[in-house]
Amino acid sequence: MLLARYRKARDGVTFTDLYIGANPAADMPGYSALTAGALLSLAENSLQLHAGNLEAVVAELEREVAFHRRMIADGRSVITVLSGSNMLARDLLIISELLRSGGERFAPLRVRLSALTRPQVGVGALRPAFRLTAHEVVTFGHRIRAILRDNGGWMWSGDDPGNNMSPLQNWALSRMARPNATANLVAAVMTAQASIADTQAAQFDHEIGVIRSAEQKLLERPWYAELSNPVGKGFAEVAVINFGTYAARMHDLQALERMVDLQMKLAVRGINETAAIAAFVAGEGAKSHPDPYTGKAFAFDPEKRMLSFESRAKGRWGDELKKRYGRAGIAL
């Protein structure tokens, strides 16, 4: 039943998430049903593969890829776009595995499969999501005085306790915040951050440094200005979101997409010898499918028969967030 319902959501004409509102305590729909549905689809597809129904396998993959690309294109929140990109990355890895282990069985279906790996992903897909996130944080900053004064007011109505401060503390803090100045500061920082969505992977490392120093300059708090809007500035420091992490994930997806498409090209041309693969990757592959970060050919390890690139994405939690994943690759 969950799979049938997932397919109904998947096969819609669009997948545009609703605007929930700039309320930090708002409940958001959980996406676990969607990822669980995608896993059920994958489980059923693997049964089809083992039963030898290759046509059905490719048809299901086509619908999955179309849906995940639609999530990236139509999604207006970071969670929708990045959920779509994560699921698309898994689809691409499955196609890569089918190419590697499926051998000639998939030869008649390669034209259809190659349509799925054609590079389309771009970091620009994150622009609407960045716009929405920036709108939410700026709105929160603009309402900061009212929020503190009313202990959250309607934003935390219901079971949530608000900010747990005494009315006197709330009053004093609310008078130390300037709504317009806070909104201006947050808007300036978030606009600088959002420019990463206009940066191609080759300029990513440089641009992320430029944005970081611009952000530090905006958030600088010299001692003589400490009493001007201290609460608003404190809010800006904690509320600003690092868009670079999300952009890096999209660039990584773009690199993966190119690698799988390169693998498809190798399969279509029947290039299977390790030396021939190395020559193709370094020659024609470097022109048609370069590593988006370096602009040069993807690294190829002849011993492991592995194509790889240096990932810029970082971990998801705690200390992992500070570390990059390292190399990401696919086996040929």
Place this chain on the structure above:
Amino acid sequence: MTETGNSGIRALLQKSFIRIPLKLALWLIVFAAVTFVGALAYNAFDEELSAEAKALLAAPPMGAIDDQNGYIAFLGMAAPKERDQMEWGRKAAAAFTAQAQPGFIRTPEWKEAIRSHVRIPEAQQQGCKPESAIAWPKRRMAARPSPRRLQKVTTPCCLLAIARLAMG
């Protein structure tokens, strides 16, 4: 207090090792109070909104709540078995977007519409109780397991329960 007591205190205050710190403390209190009042007065004035801020304060248009939008079907995925998915999705969409309205209150009916969206009964029995975005980090901070471990424990458990639900 007696006359003798008052003169005793006066005599004590006239001693320099008490008088100087007391004066310092008094000046500090006066300085802090003046600074606080000054900051209150200064922050009572605000600047004009910048063009960037004005542009970002404009709310993006609401997504279409129509059956062509797969998002509505997604919101209806957790409808009870006997209920129509799309009808449930429209109801959940209306409940979610209602949160954007000032004066919004979480009524029991609203909670039902929202919570049944994320609540999968069988998953709950397996210990995968969904919680609000506010409550979950609080509980996590209190229990202090490592996030990676938490993810490892809950994900297979939820997937198993969802798979069973789907097959049932």
